[in-house]
Amino acid sequence: MAIPVETFYLDARGQATLQARIQQMIAQGILSGRFRRGEKLPSTRKLAAHLGVSRITVTLAYTELVASDYLMSRGRSGYFVSDNAPEPPPVPALTVPADRVDWTRAIGQRFTGGAAPDKPLDxxxxxxxxxxxxxxASLFDHANWRLCAVQTLGQRDFAALTSDQYDQDDPQLVEFIARHTLPRRGIIATPSQILVTMGAQNALWLAAQVLLTQRRRAAVEDPCYPALRDVLTHTRCHLSAVPVDGDGLPPELIPDGTDVIFTTPSHQSPTSATMPLARRHALLDRARALEALIVEDDYEFEMAFLRAPSPALKSLDEDGRVIYAGSFSKSLFPGLRLGYLVGSAPFIAEARALRASVLRHPPGLMQRAAAYFLSLGHYDxxxxxxxxxxxxxxxxxxxxxxxxxxxxxxxxxxxxxxxxxxxxxxxxxxxxxxxxxxxxxxxxxxxxxxxxxxxxxxxxxxxxxxxxxxxxxxxxxxxxxxxx
Amino acid sequence: MAIPVETFYLDARGQATLQARIQQMIAQGILSGRFRRGEKLPSTRKLAAHLGVSRITVTLAYTELVASDYLMSRGRSGYFVSDNAPEPPPVPALTVPADRVDWTRAIGQRFTGGAAPDKPLDxxxxxxxxxxxxxxASLFDHANWRLCAVQTLGQRDFAALTSDQYDQDDPQLVEFIARHTLPRRGIIATPSQILVTMGAQNALWLAAQVLLTQRRRAAVEDPCYPALRDVLTHTRCHLSAVPVDGDGLPPELIPDGTDVIFTTPSHQSPTSATMPLARRHALLDRARALEALIVEDDYEFEMAFLRAPSPALKSLDEDGRVIYAGSFSKSLFPGLRLGYLVGSAPFIAEARALRASVLRHPPGLMQRAAAYFLSLGHYDxxxxxxxxxxxxxxxxxxxxxxxxxxxxxxxxxxxxxxxxxxxxxxxxxxxxxxxxxxxxxxxxxxxxxxxxxxxxxxxxxxxxxxxxxxxxxxxxxxxxxxxx
Known part of the structure; x- marks a missing residue:
C-alpha cells in the first residue's frame, strides 16, 4: 500500500534543518506504527512539491533513512519502509506527548463508572x-434481510436515504409501526405520536431526559435493567427503587410524590415476571391518583409463545399518561439499533427535538431496510x-x-x-x-x-x-x- | 393485504354486548385508518378463537358490518373492508382520546424552540x-458504496455486525481513521483516543455534555452553526458569542474565564473564513493561558481543492487540549450518520460511556460498510x-x-x-x-x-x-x- 503524500506535515516551527525534519517526520511515522513495513513512500518529486522544498533535500533525507535501515530503495520502483525497520513499541504512546491538561478538573460530568456488565464480545x-x-445467527433470516438491505441500496431509494432528514423519520417505517406493530399490542397511534429511536436504550434515555429533572421523582423496579438505572441516576432526579414480586411492580409500593414510573409489565427485567391484567389496571389507577406518567418498556413483546400476550399498559391507557418504548433489537438483531417511542404528541415533539440535537436521526438505510423486512412479511x-x-x-x-x-x-x-x-x-x-x-x-x-x-x-x-x-x-x- | 388476527383486542372492561364490541372494534379500525379499503379480515373461525368468543358472535358482527357497508363479503374468499367504507377523517385523531395529562407541567425539560432551519426535505x-x-447524487459513487454495503451484508461479517457491541466501535473503521484519515490533517492518535459518533452533530453534543456544566463558561463563534448554539444553550453553561472576522475566531476576544472554546478553523461556519497558521498558534497560546480546552469542528476538511489545507489545530496541539470532531457526512452523505471524536483518552472514555448510555453504538453495518469504502480507496x-x-x-x-x-x-x-x-x-x-x-x-x-x-x-x-x-x-x- 502506498502512503499518500497528504499524510506528511512538516512542523513549521521546527528548529532543525529541513532535511533533518523530513527524516524525523518519516522515522516518527514508522515508530508510531502509522507507516508499516513494505509500504511505499511518495516519490521524492511528489513529496518535495507537497512540502514546498527542493527535491534534493527529500532525496538526501531518503538516502539517510536507507542508510539507517528505516527505508529501503527498490531502484526505479521507489522507496519503501524497510523490512528491518524498527517495530513500533507495544504501547503505542511514544509520539503522543503527555497531556498538560488536568482531566480531573476539565471533565465537567462523568459518565463512566456505571454498572456496565462484564459481557464478553466473543x-x-x-x-x-x-x-x-x-x-x-442460526435463527435469523439472513438471506431475506440481505435482500431487503440490497433493495434499499438501489438507485430508487438512494436520494431519499442519503439525505439529511433533519429531525424526521422514515415515513414507511413509521407507517408500518403504526398500522401493524402497535395494533398487535392493542395500541392505536398516529405518526405524530411515534418517534423512531436508536434501540430501546435510546428510547428510555430520551424519555428520561424530557420527563425528569433534579426536582422530579422517578420510581424504578428493583431489580431492573442496570443501564436504565444509570440513565436515571444521570438525570439527578430523586429515584426510588421499588421491589418487585412474582407479578412485577406492586402499584401500592410506589411512593407518594412520584412523577414518572418506569416499568416492564410484559417480562419484568430481569425476573421475567408477567404483570396480570388486574394489576395493570391497578397500576394505571395508582398513576392516575399520583398524576404520574408511566414509561412502559416492552423490550421483548414479540416473544410471547406460550399463550397470547396481555394487552400493553399503553392499550389500557385512557389518559395519555403511558409512554411506550419498543425495540426491534431482540426480535431482529441488536446491531440494528432501531426502536421506537409512542406517546402523546407534545411529549414526542420534545423527544424528537432532543434526538435531532443529539444525533439528528437513525441512518436512513437501517430504517428503510427494516421497513422492507417488516412489510414483506419476513419479520412475522x-x-x-x-x-x-x-x-x-x-x-x-x-x-x-x-x-x-x-x-x-x-x-x-x-x-x-x-x-x-x-x-x-x-x-x-x-x-x-x-x-x-x-x-x-x-x-x-x-x-x-x-x-x-x-x-x-x-x-x-x-x-x-x-x-x-x-x-x-x-x-x-x-x-x-x-x-x- | 390481510389484517393479522393479532391486531384485534377487545376492551375487557367494555359494557356493551360482545357482538357490539366486536363491531365497534372493527369500525374504529376502519375509521382510524388502520384497516384500509380492500384489506381482508381474519376468518370468523380465527377471530373467534383469538378473542375467545363463539364463532356465531363474530359471524353476526361481520354480517351487521356488511349491512352498514363497512365490510363486504366475497363468498368463500371471506370478508374484506368495503370499497365504500367510510374514509378516515383527514385529521386522524378520532379514536385517540383527549389526554388527561397536563403536558405543560409533565415535560421537565424542553428541547423544541431551537433555531431549526426551515429547509425543505424535497x-x-x-x-x-x-x-x-x-x-x-450525480457525484456520489453509488455503485461502489453499494458493493461495499453488500459485502458487509455477507455471511462473513454477519455475526460481528449484528451483535450488541455494548460501548465498542468497529475496530476496522477506527484503524482506518487512525492510520489514514487523521494523518492527512497531521493528527496522530491511538484507538483509545478515537470515538466513532453519529455524525459531527453527535460528536459536538457528546463533547459539550462531558465538558460543560452550569458552572462552566464556553465561547462560541458568532455567527455559528445554529444547532451547536442550541446544544450549548441546553447545557446551561455561561455562553459567550465571539464575533469572527475574515480570519475566523480572534483569540484576543475570547473572554477571560472561558473553559471551552468551540471553533471551526478550516472553514468557519458559516462565513467560510480560513484561519491562518499564525492565528492557529495564537489561539492555542490563548487557550493555554486560559487553561481552556478547544473543540475543533473540522466538518469539511476534505473539501480543500484550491491549495493544500492548513494543519489542523489538533496537529499543532502539544498539550492535549484540543478535541477534534470530524465527519463523513459532507464527504460521503449525511444519511450515513458517521463522524468521530479525537481527544485524550480520559475525555474519550467519558464520551464513550455517555454514548453507550444514550444509544450504545452506531449500527455495525454502517461502520463496516464505511470502513470498506474507505480502505478500498473509493473514498479518496x-x-x-x-x-x-x-x-x-x-x-x-x-x-x-x-x-x-x-x-x-x-x-x-x-x-x-x-x-x-x-x-x-x-x-x-x-x-x-x-x-x-x-x-x-x-x-x-x-x-x-x-x-x-x-x-x-x-x-x-x-x-x-x-x-x-x-x-x-x-x-x-x-x-x-x-x-x-
Missing amino acids: WARYPYPFIYGQTD ALIRRTARAYAERRHVMEAAIAAEGLSIAGRGAHGGSSFWMQAPEDTDTDALALALRGDGVLIEPGRPFFAGDAPPGRFYRLAYSSIPSERIPEGVARIARAMR | WARYPYPFIYGQTD ALIRRTARAYAERRHVMEAAIAAEGLSIAGRGAHGGSSFWMQAPEDTDTDALALALRGDGVLIEPGRPFFAGDAPPGRFYRLAYSSIPSERIPEGVARIARAMR
Whole structure:
C-alpha cells in the first residue's frame, strides 16, 4: 500500500534543518506504527512539491533513512519502509506527548463508572452461551434481510436515504409501526405520536431526559435493567427503587410524590415476571391518583409463545399518561439499533427535538431496510420461527434445570428468552460466572440488576436466545457442577 | 393485504354486548385508518378463537358490518373492508382520546424552540438548489458504496455486525481513521483516543455534555452553526458569542474565564473564513493561558481543492487540549450518520460511556460498510472527483456572482462548498428566500446563525454542493432579480 503524500506535515516551527525534519517526520511515522513495513513512500518529486522544498533535500533525507535501515530503495520502483525497520513499541504512546491538561478538573460530568456488565464480545466462541440479548445467527433470516438491505441500496431509494432528514423519520417505517406493530399490542397511534429511536436504550434515555429533572421523582423496579438505572441516576432526579414480586411492580409500593414510573409489565427485567391484567389496571389507577406518567418498556413483546400476550399498559391507557418504548433489537438483531417511542404528541415533539440535537436521526438505510423486512412479511415469519425455537429450548431448559436440581426464581407467563435463577444462599454468582467461563459456560450474575449497596449475590440469569437446544443439558449440568 | 388476527383486542372492561364490541372494534379500525379499503379480515373461525368468543358472535358482527357497508363479503374468499367504507377523517385523531395529562407541567425539560432551519426535505425537486450539506447524487459513487454495503451484508461479517457491541466501535473503521484519515490533517492518535459518533452533530453534543456544566463558561463563534448554539444553550453553561472576522475566531476576544472554546478553523461556519497558521498558534497560546480546552469542528476538511489545507489545530496541539470532531457526512452523505471524536483518552472514555448510555453504538453495518469504502480507496477517488466538480462550480459561481453584481462576504481559502453572501443593507433574506422558493431557487437566510436578539438580516449562504454547474448562472441571475 502506498502512503499518500497528504499524510506528511512538516512542523513549521521546527528548529532543525529541513532535511533533518523530513527524516524525523518519516522515522516518527514508522515508530508510531502509522507507516508499516513494505509500504511505499511518495516519490521524492511528489513529496518535495507537497512540502514546498527542493527535491534534493527529500532525496538526501531518503538516502539517510536507507542508510539507517528505516527505508529501503527498490531502484526505479521507489522507496519503501524497510523490512528491518524498527517495530513500533507495544504501547503505542511514544509520539503522543503527555497531556498538560488536568482531566480531573476539565471533565465537567462523568459518565463512566456505571454498572456496565462484564459481557464478553466473543460470546459466540463459548460452547454454552446462556447469554442474554444477542442474536442467534442460526435463527435469523439472513438471506431475506440481505435482500431487503440490497433493495434499499438501489438507485430508487438512494436520494431519499442519503439525505439529511433533519429531525424526521422514515415515513414507511413509521407507517408500518403504526398500522401493524402497535395494533398487535392493542395500541392505536398516529405518526405524530411515534418517534423512531436508536434501540430501546435510546428510547428510555430520551424519555428520561424530557420527563425528569433534579426536582422530579422517578420510581424504578428493583431489580431492573442496570443501564436504565444509570440513565436515571444521570438525570439527578430523586429515584426510588421499588421491589418487585412474582407479578412485577406492586402499584401500592410506589411512593407518594412520584412523577414518572418506569416499568416492564410484559417480562419484568430481569425476573421475567408477567404483570396480570388486574394489576395493570391497578397500576394505571395508582398513576392516575399520583398524576404520574408511566414509561412502559416492552423490550421483548414479540416473544410471547406460550399463550397470547396481555394487552400493553399503553392499550389500557385512557389518559395519555403511558409512554411506550419498543425495540426491534431482540426480535431482529441488536446491531440494528432501531426502536421506537409512542406517546402523546407534545411529549414526542420534545423527544424528537432532543434526538435531532443529539444525533439528528437513525441512518436512513437501517430504517428503510427494516421497513422492507417488516412489510414483506419476513419479520412475522422470523418471529414465528424464533418463537418455535425458543419454546423448544425453554422446554429443554426446564427439564435440565429440574434434572440438575437448580431453582428458577422467575419465568415469564407468555414466554420470553430467559429464566431468572436463584442459587443456594451464600453463593457468589460473580465468582460462579467467572469460574464457569473457564469451563466454556456463560451465565449472567444478578448483582448489577439490584439497587443499593448490598445487592444479593445469589441470583443469575440464564437466557436461551443464543444457545442451541442440544447444548443446553450439558451447559446446565456444568452450572450445577460448578455450584457444588 | 390481510389484517393479522393479532391486531384485534377487545376492551375487557367494555359494557356493551360482545357482538357490539366486536363491531365497534372493527369500525374504529376502519375509521382510524388502520384497516384500509380492500384489506381482508381474519376468518370468523380465527377471530373467534383469538378473542375467545363463539364463532356465531363474530359471524353476526361481520354480517351487521356488511349491512352498514363497512365490510363486504366475497363468498368463500371471506370478508374484506368495503370499497365504500367510510374514509378516515383527514385529521386522524378520532379514536385517540383527549389526554388527561397536563403536558405543560409533565415535560421537565424542553428541547423544541431551537433555531431549526426551515429547509425543505424535497430540496432535490427545486431546479436551483443552492442548499448546503446535502448529497449530490450525480457525484456520489453509488455503485461502489453499494458493493461495499453488500459485502458487509455477507455471511462473513454477519455475526460481528449484528451483535450488541455494548460501548465498542468497529475496530476496522477506527484503524482506518487512525492510520489514514487523521494523518492527512497531521493528527496522530491511538484507538483509545478515537470515538466513532453519529455524525459531527453527535460528536459536538457528546463533547459539550462531558465538558460543560452550569458552572462552566464556553465561547462560541458568532455567527455559528445554529444547532451547536442550541446544544450549548441546553447545557446551561455561561455562553459567550465571539464575533469572527475574515480570519475566523480572534483569540484576543475570547473572554477571560472561558473553559471551552468551540471553533471551526478550516472553514468557519458559516462565513467560510480560513484561519491562518499564525492565528492557529495564537489561539492555542490563548487557550493555554486560559487553561481552556478547544473543540475543533473540522466538518469539511476534505473539501480543500484550491491549495493544500492548513494543519489542523489538533496537529499543532502539544498539550492535549484540543478535541477534534470530524465527519463523513459532507464527504460521503449525511444519511450515513458517521463522524468521530479525537481527544485524550480520559475525555474519550467519558464520551464513550455517555454514548453507550444514550444509544450504545452506531449500527455495525454502517461502520463496516464505511470502513470498506474507505480502505478500498473509493473514498479518496470520490473526494478527488467531488473536489474537481466543486472547483469548477465555484469558478462558475464566482463568475455569475460578479456578472450579477452580488457581493461575497466570505469564502474559504482552501475550498469548501459554499459562499457567505451579503445582500444590500435593509434586505430581509428570510423574505428573499421565501420569495425565491416560488421561483425554484433555494438559498439559506443568515439570521439563524447569529447570536443575540437582533441578528442582521442581510446575510445568506449559497452552497454549490448540490447544484450542477449549468444551472448556476440562471440560479444566481434569479437571486439578483429577486433582490432588485
